[in-house]
Amino acid sequence: xxxxxxxxxxxxxxxxxxxxxxxxxxxxxxxxxxxxxxxxxxxxxxxxxxxxxxxxxxxxxxxxxxxxxxxxxxxxxxxxxxxxxxxxxxxxxxxxxxxxxxxxxxxxxxxxxxxxxxxxxxxxxxxxxxxxxxxxxxxxxxxx
Numbered sequence: 001x002x003x004x005x006x007x008x009x010x011x012x013x014x015x016x017x018x019x020x021x022x023x024x025x026x027x028x029x030x031x032x033x034x035x036x037x038x039x040x041x042x043x044x045x046x047x048x049x050x051x052x053x054x055x056x057x058x059x060x061x062x063x064x065x066x067x068x069x070x071x072x073x074x075x076x077x078x079x080x081x082x083x084x085x086x087x088x089x090x091x092x093x094x095x096x097x098x099x100x101x102x103x104x105x106x107x108x109x110x111x112x113x114x115x116x117x118x119x120x121x122x123x124x125x126x127x128x129x130x131x132x133x134x135x136x137x138x139x140x141x142x143x144x
Contacts, residue, residue: 004115005056009064012052014106016064017071018099019045024075025092028082034089037139041096044132048125055121074099090143097140100133 001009022042026035053063078095082088107129111122 001061002059004118005059005061007110007114008052008056008118011106011110012049012056012064013066013068014071014103015045015048015052017067017074018096018103019049020067021071021075021078021096021099025078025096028079029089029092031089034093037135038096041132041136044128048128051121051125055118070102071099087143090140093136093140093143097133097136100136104129104133 019042022038022045026038026042029035029038056063074095078092081095082091085091107122107126111119111126114122
């Protein structure tokens, strides 16, 4: 596996963590507006994973198919915390915003060291990553 593929696969795994977490949170909250938002955010992550996977496959490599241990831990932590608080929705929003932080920082770090063709892809995808991050940050602050 090349460094380029390893970098892309790491981004795929971190993004998949977010996608799976949004799907899980969708099933856990009762607020229909949050369910719609979480479904939209999950779909956005699916599209991002698809774009990254196409780049990996174009290099005759296999795209990552799972998430990370840290991503699963974050989801378990959110479930535990939500079960102990009275505001389950705010707990999930706060944890999802932290997941968005992780995704944003991973993409920013990758942009700094990416090869030109990967850099071009990340530059195209970065506005979507930032928009998702900002959307969850604004929601988190509105619920505080």
